[in-house]
Amino acid sequence: MATELRTVLVVGTGLIGTSLALALRRKDVRVLLADRDPGAVRLARELGAGEEWQPGGQDDGPAADLAVIAVPPGQVAAELLELQKRGVARFYTDVASVKAEPIEQAARLGCDLAAYVASHPLAGRERSGPGAARADLFLGRPWAYCPTGEASGEAVAAVLRLIELCGANPVEVDAADHDRAVAVVSHAPHVAASAVAARLADASDVALGLAGQGVRDVTRIAGGDPGLWLGILSGNAAPVAEVLEAVSRDLADAASALRALAEGDGTAGGEVTQLLKRGVAGHGRIPGKHGGPAPAYVVVQVVIGDRPGQLARLFQVCDEVGVNVEDVRLEHAPGLPLGVAELSVQPDSAARLSQALVERGWQVP
């Protein structure tokens, strides 16, 4: 079968390369591992991600059905050219988080674009390197792929098979559209979170003492590795800049309107309201857990003590009454060993769950 992948070569055994190697090994695909850093290959191999690639002569024919180039965006095209010159695989893809520039570079360098389909799994972790790899990193995640007009049907089929083997959801998208998309849903939000968090660096201890869940959520991703993120942002610089300019403008306008309000111009509130309303509209467009629009779960709140066994007993009750918990959030109670668990459940389960909890002595406010 044209799309069967018996052997896959993974070039670059960082977080993404090693994770997909692990996923392929689970499906009994033979995986060959390569990295400029021999230590990274060794660690990946020890984790069970495959065997070290021993490049043979060109006469041996392609070593792999598919070569996956898992290196930083700026190095993808050069790596592709070298691998194609050596004829190491029948088909090629990459997994960099930026797509337009590597494809353009590959075209300029004269790579064989019939055998190459660029792709990008939308998955990551706050940690990096092969040691952080997980076979299930791509499970249920979107995986963008960007075939050019020159890509062969077989090359596309090979990449689709890779995505399928990793348990991800293929999303076909034009490279430039992809880059604009990740700028707005990933790269620019990261920088915005950093800018909000940066204000906390200079804030008073009193201010930090008044911090609640809202600012925790807004700034969570700001804890990511600056070096890694500079690489991502640099590779998608223009689309990210465009989004950041728009966000910056909106915030400057909101600030001006608030200044006018502070000076007694009551009409200035309209502009702030418009921004808040656009925010509500945008927030409402984010798909929910299962890919569709966010379902209207009902949140059941339960007061819990901070000691072992409480959550087990709580979920035991959910189980007993046959209620599926779609999401759970622990509301922190700064300074007190108490908190509130917020259980998201289907609307028709909420009353049943609340009643069952109350009957068993739980405090359901």
Place this chain on the structure above:
Amino acid sequence: MATELRTVLVVGTGLIGTSLALALRRKDVRVLLADRDPGAVRLARELGAGEEWQPGGQDDGPAADLAVIAVPPGQVAAELLELQKRGVARFYTDVASVKAEPIEQAARLGCDLAAYVASHPLAGRERSGPGAARADLFLGRPWAYCPTGEASGEAVAAVLRLIELCGANPVEVDAADHDRAVAVVSHAPHVAASAVAARLADASDVALGLAGQGVRDVTRIAGGDPGLWLGILSGNAAPVAEVLEAVSRDLADAASALRALAEGDGTAGGEVTQLLKRGVAGHGRIPGKHGGPAPAYVVVQVVIGDRPGQLARLFQVCDEVGVNVEDVRLEHAPGLPLGVAELSVQPDSAARLSQALVERGWQVP
């Protein structure tokens, strides 16, 4: 005893007023309810928040030990003046989210500042009105109070007793400091989240399809009620504007640096890195669950199926091996009925928990 609160008058039975009335009722405090909207008082009463206030003559003496003014910031001072003229309570506080302006207005109007201590519980919900009230809304939350130099010791003690009865943590803070603090940890982050979410309103369906957990967290609070938030922002306009101007400037600078990078100026990355690093520093200052600095929990990841009972069994294992789960997050797997539970535990518990889970057949990547 000077600080005992036998009767409390709550003026304004919205979310905050009704919630604190419910909390006081649990402690057997007599609560009198008032609101300009008779429907709101009726609903609060039906929820068990207290009895409707029947104003008597001035000769009857103060009806309450403490009056809590739970109205929008712009109406606090006028309400305080009216209540004090009628002598309805021995002491007075308010619970508005802005503090400097109401206090200044009260001074200008000639209110009795010896009997008044402004305060602000740092608690809220995305829903509003008496129907969303919860007796435990303030449990473990910070509650700022801002005594002026004129406030009597008895007035301060009365407010401290209120905070204690509601289960919150009192934080004494100067009014202007309070307003700057909430601007940076609450009000400005809300507007920033709205501005990021506003970009999603115009984004392509493809872009939304590539949205992950990061942008979900950054924009969660952007779903809040625009009308309510305009009121909050208007009342703290200048401090919020100052923070937003700084965030806007940082984002504009990052955008310029990225534009320079896109045009080949490799030195421009330094500015972006600086912002990302300041973000990491600020993020690291947010206190953790128990009020101190965020402890270094270790995250144990477990693959879970999307069916009833999975979480109960998972927490059962934690219980069996005596591991306390400090926090839990469900990683959504868009499009697939699978996910990853991330359990935050003490560093010395992680290995034990992982081993126990693996032994019982759980997939711990």
